[in-house]
Amino acid sequence: MDAFYASVEQRDHPEWRGKPIAVGGGSKRGVITTASYEARKFGIKSAMPGFKARQLCPDLIFTPIRFDAYKEASRQIREVFARYTDLIEPLSFDEAFLDVTENKINEPIATEIAKMIKADILQETELSSTAGVSYCKFLAKVASNMNKPDGLTVIRPHQAEAFLETLPIEAFFGIGKVTAQKMRSMGIETGKDIKALDRLTLSQRFGKMGSFYYDIVRGVDDRPVRSERVRKSLAVERTMSTDIVSIEEMRTQMEIIIDKFYERIDKAKSYGKTMTLKVKTSDFKLLTRSRSFDHQLRSKEEVAAIAYQLVEEHFPTFGPIRLIGLTMSNFPQADASDDAQLRLDF
Secondary structure (H helix, E strand, O other): OOHEEEHHHHOOHHHHHHHHHEEOOOOOEEEEEEOOHHHHHHOOOOEEEEEHHHOOOOOOEEOOOOOHHHHHHHOOOOOOHHHHOOOOEEEEOOOEEOOOOOOOOOOOOOOHHHHHHHHHHHHHHHOOOEEEEEOOOOHHHHHHOOOOOEEEEOOOOOHHHHHHHOEHHOOOOOHHHHHHHHHOOOOOHHOOOOOOOHHHHHHHHOHHHHHHHHHHHHOOOOOOOOOOOOOEEEEEEEEEEEEEOOOHHHHHHHHHHHHHHHHHHHHHOOOOOEEEEEEEEEOOOOOEEEEEEEOOOOHHHHHHHHHHHHHHHHHOOOOEEEEEEEEOOOOOOOOOOOOOOEOOOO
C-alpha cells in the first residue's frame, strides 16, 4: 500500500488531501510512523522525530495513530486478495506476498491479476497500492518498491540478472543501512559488484546472509509463499514525554509496560523463552539486554520479575531514557518470517 496510514487519514479527512501530513510524532517526544507523499517532498520520513519534521515543514499536519482504522482497511484489502488466491503471506498491515501461479479466476497472466487487485482495492477502500510482479519473492518485493505511488512493475525471468546488476545495494531487500555501509567500504556499490564475489567470500564477510546475497543477485530465490506463518517475536514499546533519569521512574513506567506486554502475549498465546529489554537513550542510542531460559515464560509474575531484574542490573549503564520496550522471542519452532511489534503512544 502507498503511505498506508497517511493515506487512510487523508481518505477519512478529505480536507487533508494534497497536504503534508504525518501520522504520530505530534507530541513533544513523538516519532513519526508514516508521512504522506506531500510531506516526503520536504524530506520527512518514518522514524523521524516530530520536532525535526516540523522544522522541515512548518505547515505539517500531525494526526494521532488510529490502529482500528488501519486494521479495518487491512481487513478489506485481505478480502480482495482472498478472491484471487489462498496463498497469501502477510508481511504487515499493508504488505503481502501472493502466489497466483494457480488462481481462483484462472487468469494465466500475473500482471493482469495485479491490475485487477489494484483496481478492486482502489474501488473498495479508496486507497492506492503499488504492485511488484515477478517469478520469485525477492524480485517481486524489489519491484513493489519501484514506481510508487500507484505503480506496477514487472520483472520477467529474462530481465532479472541484467536488472539486478544495475540495482544499487540499498535497493536490495535484506540489505540494511549497516550492511550497505560495510559493502560500500569494500567498494561494493551495485548488484554487479556483489556478483563479482564468489559464495565463499560473501559468506566469510557477511555470514549466513552472504550465501543469500550470492543467490539473489543471480535472481535465484526458491522461498515459497507461506500462507501459514509463525511469529518470531512480539514486542511492546513506549516513548516517554520526558526522559527517565531515575530508577524509581523506570520502575513506575515498567509497571505500565509489563501490563500491556503480558496482555498481548497472553492474548496471542505466544510464550517464548527469551525476554529482551529495549531502551532508546536521550541521544537516540538503541540498547538491548536479554535473558534466555530453557522453558517458556507463561506467567505474568515471571515475566514481570525478569523485566525488573533486567532493569535493576543494567539501568546504571543507560543514562537518560526516552523509550522503553519489552520483546518476547525464541518461541517453540519459531520462524523468521514474522516479527510482530506494537508501538504505543501514551
